[in-house]
Amino acid sequence: MPHRTQQKGFTLVELLVVIAIIGVLVGLLLPAVQAAREAARRMSCSNNFKQIGLALHNYHSAYNMLPAHSAGTTNTANSGNPNPSRRADGGGGHNRNELSWLPGLTPFFEQQALWEQISNPMDSDGDGVIDFQAMGPDARMNLSDHNAAGNRYRPWLTNVPTLRCPSDPGEGLPAQGRTNYAACLGDSTHHMHCGAEQDRANIPNGNWAQAERAACRGTFVSSRSTGFREILDGLSNTIAAGEIITSLGDRDIRALPPDAPTSIQANSGDPTGPDNALACRDMIDPERPLFWRSGAPFVASPAVTGPAGEMERGYKWAYGRPLFSAMNTILPPNSEICMQGNRHNEGILPPSSHHQGGVHVLMADGAVKFITESIDAGNSGAPPVRWDGWAINPAGSPSPYGIWGALGTRASKEVIDQEF
Template structure:
């Protein structure tokens, strides 16, 4: 007599249990996978910054100084003629001393081809007439100013200058950067230094203002040498990471205009004239964003251009602080705040799309991930500047604690903490 064999299989209940277990495991694994991806992106970002630091070291080895920031070419007797934003028949034009520290580093970061385009005159349409002189036009020009002869080098996205965690891409940006020059611990004169424009007689007050307030590794319109960094290369920030704008009202990327001075022009440390001048415009429900209707600053030459292109890190070749500069007043990922318009001084802390902090590049080439909670002294204190009434006159230690001290190159402050822990 034959026995009938029962066919092997799973019951519906067993299948549902297995599916439920798989779903739970996937749910548990997804955050770990995302965290692993972000860790890889953060490592890639750090490597990009290290490449930039190595380029600085090689540049200094070649030229015995670091590349100048907010410098370039200009016709000093009349810097507005010919118009630096437009191609000029016969090859006129200049960049109005508006280049950031980045163009000069291109040959040292494997961008020799792009450097060749920039360092030579450009005949855009091949008609035998030079459209742009060597070192290009003013990078602040909008796409509307480019007309039929765009200066393509300034519009080029350079992978080494981009953090993989920053999703910003495409227009209205015109060549994004996530790495900004450190301009010190004071906004005063951070956008011009002691630059003399239009052939003016040198201004003694400007020279005093620069010496007092422009205390970072990079000083507008000047070249810094390693020998000028008396606080030590390993104790001084050369550059910081910045997040670029995504077109929202993010407090780290969209610049509002300060309702009062950000530089304590009244000399009153208890007044609203300080780094916190814009804080009252933060959205109480979404504190990472500005409240709707906040007075965002614009460019005085933005005619025909997009307001969004005048946000953080949208023009890598442009040397003004909003686009390629940072300072050590408020801690990383704090709000930015501009004085007057997008070309002027600002409270511009580093920022990132990483969790809990942002990368900084030390002058010795080391890359450190700086926490948002770094000790930053008294944020409401007036900055160091030159004035007869200044609360913190020239030579004062940074009022912004360890964070401020790391941003100064020669203030004789002692750093008692290891940054690599």
């Protein structure tokens, strides 16, 4: 009888067992791999912020001041509608005093080439007048940071790697150049969009200096330069800037600003009424608490000259309006944002991130710290410190927003003596 050779191989049961074991191992390892990748992205984000902190200190060493936020050039103070085609002498262009704190820092974080474009904006003949013809069709409108006409001013469209957190997946239109790092304007909304001096028409009896001292309490004050000498609470106790997400177009409560019911602590708004820090909270979707509910008011008012789709968080790194490049310490990190009517002026703008549990902040001494969402934020519905007829918390008052609010102020005599 011929000898039959036995075939070697795996049975079906053995194969299924091996596949099951591999599946279990993948299931166990995948979260660890994802966590390691996010840890690396978070470290890279922190390093970017440290670079900005070094740039900030180098700028201060060079000029003995910090870069001004929401400042620049204009032919009239707080000139209102963009008018880049006219200057006092009839020519040239300007940026309406609305550049953010970031353009001036570009040569200090290895973006000298970009700074050369910004500081020499297509003036080929050196006469001080921008050559609009060299910028393409409708270029006269392009110097205004938010107009929709024609080709845009290229430096403002540039995505700068140092200004982006790797954990933020946002890219492309309708954003211009995105930023994940925003200047800290303090713990109040009052005058945050243009500074008290530029907002003097809304301040009774011309007391804009008192109004500024009362409400503009952050490391940065819109429309003027500040310096380390003004940070009396100590550089290590004061936030200079915070991390923000950029909008992904998904109705995220941290990125898409709804229109507040009326004026959200604004110039003519009563902060003891319904227009307080919680003005937009009723618009959150109860079934999806990280997103706004359907039907919430998101249409920009006629006062906003650009398309509403561009009016979202972090969309314009060079633009000094608070929605794009500023934050305050009223609501704790990763809370909802809420703007005054047209998304363009005052607002509740906490920092935010895609990191688990909190955000990075840059302290004025250059240190980068991770602040958790559970930080003591006091009474989030309290009116802010301000100077006018509604001053429930008058100038010099401690921040009503706990440790978080105190960290946002530069000279309120609130020194933090504990780890945060």
